[in-house]
Amino acid sequence: MAARASSKTSESSDKVSVICRALRRAIIEQALEPGAKLPEDALGERFGVSRTIARHALGQLAAEGLVELRRNRIAVVATPSWQEARDAFDIRIELERLVVRQLAGKLTKAQIAELNAHVDAEDRARGGADAVSIRLATEFHILLAHMTNSPILVRYVSEVAYRCCLTLSLYSRPHSTECAINEHRAIIAALAKGDAAKVMELMHHHLDSVANRALVAPTPQRGRDLLDILAPYADEVTSNRVVKLPKIARRG
Amino acid sequence: MAARASSKTSESSDKVSVICRALRRAIIEQALEPGAKLPEDALGERFGVSRTIARHALGQLAAEGLVELRRNRIAVVATPSWQEARDAFDIRIELERLVVRQLAGKLTKAQIAELNAHVDAEDRARGGADAVSIRLATEFHILLAHMTNSPILVRYVSEVAYRCCLTLSLYSRPHSTECAINEHRAIIAALAKGDAAKVMELMHHHLDSVANRALVAPTPQRGRDLLDILAPYADEVTSNRVVKLPKIARRG
DNA sequence: AGCGCTCCAATTGCATGCAGTTTGGCTTCC
DNA sequence: GGAAGCCAAACTGCATGCAATTGGAGCGCT
Known part of the structure; x- marks a missing residue:
């Protein structure tokens, strides 16, 4: 006996869904590396749709955690820590x-x-x-x-x-x-x-x-999170010398 | 020691996110019952935003499974089986x-x-x-x-x-x-x-x-899914008599 | 009455346009 | 040489407009 009765789960054939699938595949096949920029304009042009649709697709992928979306910034492929x-x-x-x-x-x-x-x-x-x-x-x-x-x-x-x-x-x-x-x-x-x-x-x-x-150990160098990597170094700098790094340093 | 270092996870303050939160809360507090219609126009007007935003919010909630979205149809609050x-x-x-x-x-x-x-x-x-x-x-x-x-x-x-x-x-x-x-x-x-x-x-x-x-037993009557309820009857009908239920039945 | 048909209001799918924000280079000044 | 400041291009946030689809009321036919 089958595990359970049948049921449909496929994604609909909206333009949004199509673009989602395309991007998802590009991401998991590493055609798009983590951190790669995904401007709405470019996506729209590439897939022959308006920015509205590209934007919506990015929203969906962000909900799946494959894309990072920050207000007023270009969307990027997610870079999980x-x-x-x-x-x-x-x-x-x-x-x-x-x-x-x-x-x-x-x-x-x-x-x-x-x-x-x-x-x-x-x-x-x-x-x-x-x-x-x-x-x-x-x-x-x-x-x-x-x-x-x-x-x-x-x-x-x-x-x-x-x-x-x-x-x-x-x-x-x-x-x-x-x-x-x-x-x-x-x-x-x-x-x-x-x-x-x-x-x-x-x-x-x-x-x-x-x-x-x-996932070979916390791999310090490929950890990618610049802020974290530099934290100990920054501590040294800021505690010994000046308060702010770029702006006030020149006055010390 | 805390379970782990701090990290932000809050939703951003986009209009979209605001509407998502509002709808989500309305749904889980049952102000909106399962099956309730959610027309984009109405939502937009109610929350003082354009349809574009309302639509995007619905997309997010659909990704969370709280809303059902069918092409060219009014979105409804999800009615899980x-x-x-x-x-x-x-x-x-x-x-x-x-x-x-x-x-x-x-x-x-x-x-x-x-x-x-x-x-x-x-x-x-x-x-x-x-x-x-x-x-x-x-x-x-x-x-x-x-x-x-x-x-x-x-x-x-x-x-x-x-x-x-x-x-x-x-x-x-x-x-x-x-x-x-x-x-x-x-x-x-x-x-x-x-x-x-x-x-x-x-x-x-x-x-x-x-x-x-x-979840008191499969509660046949509150199961809500008319198609499922009628499935066994339909099987009988379609296999013994005719192919389509409503149109040809009257001729038999 | 019951069934099917037509047509219109309601609604979605999508593109475009405009305003506000960010980015990155260029200039200027030390 | 390098930092601060400014400006234009790039980009996002959002609203609006138009075409396409749906659903249901109304109407005629049986």
Whole structure:
């Protein structure tokens, strides 16, 4: 028996949604790096729509955490801090444990075949671009979420998985996908067998190891948050000499 | 020591954000019932902004799942199905277990005082409007999430908690807040004591019992989704007799 | 009465225009 | 040489206007 009755969750075909999808994909495939500027004008022109639409799309992506929006400033691709990346993975672990708990032993043969086919695709993509491997791996997890037929769960898993994608591009060293693929296969097997506890443990370990492999320590230099990086240095300067750095320094 | 360093997570002061907050509150306090229409014009006029802004706000709320947006149709307050409500609570349980796991034993005295103060407020609100009690109870959980200083966690817990609020208004029988307040106090105590396992168990039980108390069985009649209710009948009709229900039925 | 049709008011989808803010370079002055 | 100040270009925030779609009232037909 299927995990649950069918239900639609696809995004509508608004121009806004189209642009959202395009940008989302560009971001997770790292065509747009974290920090990349996203001016409304440029987006509108590129996609052949008005600024209004581009703006709306940016709003949606900001709601998903893929884009940062500051008043009167150009929107940029989100640059999650290391801590945020770690938080995202923690949340993801819990959500995906829930996914496999709901799915264990409840998948149809067809669904299992679909999962296996996806992993086969991941396998074939080995050796190709890292970005593609990462995207496929992410989509495996989203495919799982879809099978719960819980639209809310799908949304949250998708969002947090995309965010994790984003952070992988920031903090990851060259990706090794081999074991990830094997772990995907193990998860499918355990799901088919119906061992909920086992598959939750597998998923937990899988995500945890991906996170640990990727998020290598607080990586001081790639931490990106200039303010944080310079804080200790700034402390030294400001406490010993002057109060304000740029304006009054010349008077001292 | 505080659970983590400070971080800002508040919504900006755009007109859009202001309207979002207003609508969100109206929805969770049931001033706007599920299914209520939200025409852009009316919203814009009411809040003294243009349709553009109202529209954008609706988009954000739709991303949060509080509003349903269908192309070329008037936006309406979301009407989650019973199953979606149950799913939301399942997700919420996992997320909030994570919250208290992170918080156990890491709260400052000031934070504990803040939590106690909030529960006191809940206590004082007893006997008042149900909607207010529910909102305060929800805000207790969001307050907890804030103390993790994980913006992502705050966002997800807030969203899913609001959704649960919404479903409570749909499926709940008259709310009994007494035990919920006691359970909140128990959670604070366990957090202060630092017993992570205990507080996770408490939170799990707390949310589960709220859900079970509220989501009384699939309540066939209040299920609201006419299509679902009629599905079995329609199956019978379409498979045995004719293809379309309204147009051809009269000919049979 | 019941059913279908037509047409109009209501409403959304989207582009454009204008005002206010930020950015970055240029000039000026030390 | 380098910092402060100024100015124009770039960009966002928002309102308004127009075309397209919807839904429902009214009307005629059976």
